[in-house]
Amino acid sequence: MTATSTTLPGGTWTLGDLTVTRVGYGAMQLAGPGVMGPPADHDGALAVLREAVDLGITHVDTADAYGPRVTNELIREALHPYPASLHVVTKVGATRDAQGGWPPARRPDDLRRAVDANLESLGLDVLDVVNLRLGDASGPQPGSLATALETLVDLQGQGLVRHLGLSNATPEQVAEARAITPIVCVQNMYNLAVRHDDDLVDALAADGIAYVPFFPLGGFSPLQSAALTDVAERLGATPMSVALAWLLQRSPNILLIPGTRSVAHLRENVAGAGLALTPADLAVLDGIGRADARVTAG
Numbered sequence: 001m002t003a004t005s006t007t008l009p010g011g012t013w014t015l016g017d018l019t020v021t022r023v024g025y026g027a028m029q030l031a032g033p034g035v036m037g038p039p040a041d042h043d044g045a046l047a048v049l050r051e052a053v054d055l056g057i058t059h060v061d062t063a064d065a066y067g068p069r070v071t072n073e074l075i076r077e078a079l080h081p082y083p084a085s086l087h088v089v090t091k092v093g094a095t096r097d098a099q100g101g102w103p104p105a106r107r108p109d110d111l112r113r114a115v116d117a118n119l120e121s122l123g124l125d126v127l128d129v130v131n132l133r134l135g136d137a138s139g140p141q142p143g144s145l146a147t148a149l150e151t152l153v154d155l156q157g158q159g160l161v162r163h164l165g166l167s168n169a170t171p172e173q174v175a176e177a178r179a180i181t182p183i184v185c186v187q188n189m190y191n192l193a194v195r196h197d198d199d200l201v202d203a204l205a206a207d208g209i210a211y212v213p214f215f216p217l218g219g220f221s222p223l224q225s226a227a228l229t230d231v232a233e234r235l236g237a238t239p240m241s242v243a244l245a246w247l248l249q250r251s252p253n254i255l256l257i258p259g260t261r262s263v264a265h266l267r268e269n270v271a272g273a274g275l276a277l278t279p280a281d282l283a284v285l286d287g288i289g290r291a292d293a294r295v296t297a298g
Helices: 042-054 070-079 108-122 146-157 171-180 198-206 222-235 239-250 263-273 279-290
Strands: 012-015 018-021 059-061 087-092 127-133 161-167 185-189 210-214
Touching: 042 070, 042 263, 070 108, 087 108, 108 127, 108 146, 127 146, 127 185, 146 161, 146 171, 161 171, 171 198, 185 198, 198 210, 222 239, 222 279, 239 263, 239 279
Parallel strands: 059 087, 087 127, 127 161, 161 185, 185 210
Antiparallel strands: 012 018
């Protein structure tokens, strides 16, 4: 399969020696309800993945725990053999239980099994980027990541992983990780309303490290949603388009991974990310999360 050359909003970013489009695609929603089991529309899921590549997206985010295995196997079915320009970012550090929970799995043996599982389900000999998932379903939690990260560094040394990142991490854990090994990205919850990582975004940008927000539209109260909707209506755009455009303009190191099961919504997300926001728009949108989100988030 070959990728179509398309100019996407925001241009590109470099993860180590890998160049990716800042507008990417998050595959989590392709699994069934609760991120468990297969999708209701198998062929539709494959179509979304193929459309992402056709649009020029070169950054796909996944995890073997999604399904589990479901999204990885869909990616392999839809896109393997992968275009040379396409880079799949996965994560380890959590598994799934029978109730659909996300229990941590960060012991050395857990992480080795997870890397092997991602390699197998994606059909790869080496993983481009592996994020170490920390914390729990409620958000980042304090604690050392040294043992877990050192295990991944060892697997990197064996040639199974090219680059390492973090997910669901505190600023202190980011600092600890960087003292152990280079990291290329941090993936945390962040959006217009959830702004507790503002300082981290800026610090990482200064050092050339990507920040990848997940759930870009989550966490809005009715008041905050009304403010977003007002800007969107004034621009003749959707709230999702405005939220994605704000993230893309917030900092050059932010990479987007919005997920969808719909080809039409995928196209809408890509186009919406390129929406031009004026200084007046940005001032209104910045005010959504500035008042209290740093205190209440995560």
